[in-house]
Amino acid sequence: MALQQVSCNKIFGGYQKVFSHPSKELACDMKFAIYLPPESETRKVPVLYWLSGLTCTEENFVIKAGAQRYAAEHNICIVCPDTSPRNVNLPGEDDSYDFGSGAGFYLNATQEPWKKHYNMYNYVTKELIALISENFPVVPGKQSICGHSMGGHGALICALKNPGLYSSVSAFAPISNPINAPWGQKAFQGYLGSAESGQWKEWDATELAAVYNGVPMELLIDQGTEDNFYKQKQLLPENLVAAAAKNDRLKCVLQMREGYDHSYFYIASFIGEHIGYHAKFLNA
Numbered sequence: 272m273a274l275q276q277v278s279c280n281k282i283f284g285g286y287q288k289v290f291s292h293p294s295k296e297l298a299c300d301m302k303f304a305i306y307l308p309p310e311s312e313t314r315k316v317p318v319l320y321w322l323s324g325l326t327c328t329e330e331n332f333v334i335k336a337g338a339q340r341y342a343a344e345h346n347i348c349i350v351c352p353d354t355s356p357r358n359v360n361l362p363g364e365d366d367s368y369d370f371g372s373g374a375g376f377y378l379n380a381t382q383e384p385w386k387k388h389y390n391m392y393n394y395v396t397k398e399l400i401a402l403i404s405e406n407f408p409v410v411p412g413k414q415s416i417c418g419h420s421m422g423g424h425g426a427l428i429c430a431l432k433n434p435g436l437y438s439s440v441s442a443f444a445p446i447s448n449p450i451n452a453p454w455g456q457k458a459f460q461g462y463l464g465s466a467e468s469g470q471w472k473e474w475d476a477t478e479l480a481a482v483y484n485g486v487p488m489e490l491l492i493d494q495g496t497e498d499n500f501y502k503q504k505q506l507l508p509e510n511l512v513a514a515a516a517k518n519d520r521l522k523c524v525l526q527m528r529e530g531y532d533h534s535y536f537y538i539a540s541f542i543g544e545h546i547g548y549h550a551k552f553l554n555a
């Protein structure tokens with residue numbers, strides 16, 4: 272697989288790099304960012320996958336979250352993919368911020384014309400993991416996942432649909448129950464067809480938590496109280512907490528953060544805690 276380095280910057284003793292590559296799952300070229308901590312020069316390190324939210328590329332997290340300091344401290348590699356296929360010439364792909372480009376929702380589309388390219392779930396859980404372990408000094412199979420908003424939901428469904436694949440999972444302000452929220456309903460209608468198709472529940476974290484039957488798992492959810500999208504009921508974390516409470520294989524911890532909004536100022540305030548949390552599992 273042809274990996275092309277787009278950029279490389281030294282930061283906190285490690286390297287923040289961006290690569291592009293042709294993706295089989297998405298049938299287009301994709302970019303991802305990767306932070307390689309100092310110790311990755313001499314040994315293999317574990318990986319934290321970060322999934323960003325609506326409108327993001329691989330760049331937002333890298334330049335705004337301030338994660339590299341903590342990744343260097345804990346010697347964890349962080350991989351951040353773009354949030355959708357790009358430039359695939361589908362009608363309407365760039366028309367709105369919450370569907371199409373920048374809004375892949377980390378699922379596998381089943382509807383025309385999206386299904387040829389919009390397979391972010393397969394990309395994140397299969398192709399990217401294989402690509403990273405084949406090309407970088409990482410411990411195969413030692414990975415966790417985290418994300419924000421649409422990407423927080425992506426992290427949750429990747430973990431809930433693949434028991435044991437990730438050592439830990441956490442989410443900042445995730446869209447926790449998309450089938451009951453306007454963002455999710457619009458995206459699922461477009462990518463999966465009508466609610467009556469019966470496919471929506473397979474891609475909804477709250478529905479997946481209700482039927483989860485894998486190894487015991489903790490879901491760490493973070494939420495700002497002054498997040499407008501939370502107030503507008505786009506996020507609905509309480510629904511996920513309620514579903515997980517009825518499933519004795521899941522423990523869902525919801526951390527409310529007084530006064531914080533939905534932005535990267537909020538993420539930057541708590542990313543150190545989340546990386547520390549994942550490091551306990553990844554470096555165990």
Ligand SMILES: N[C@@H](CCC(=O)N[C@@H](CSC=O)C(=O)NCC(=O)O)C(=O)O
Nearest residue numbers: 324325326327331368419420421422535
């Ligand atoms: N454009 C919209 C909302 C866009 C927005 O807030 N995007 C968030 C993620 S929201 C859920 O997935 C984001 O991360 N933006 C990028 C950033 O760098 O802040 C609007 O303006 O209302």
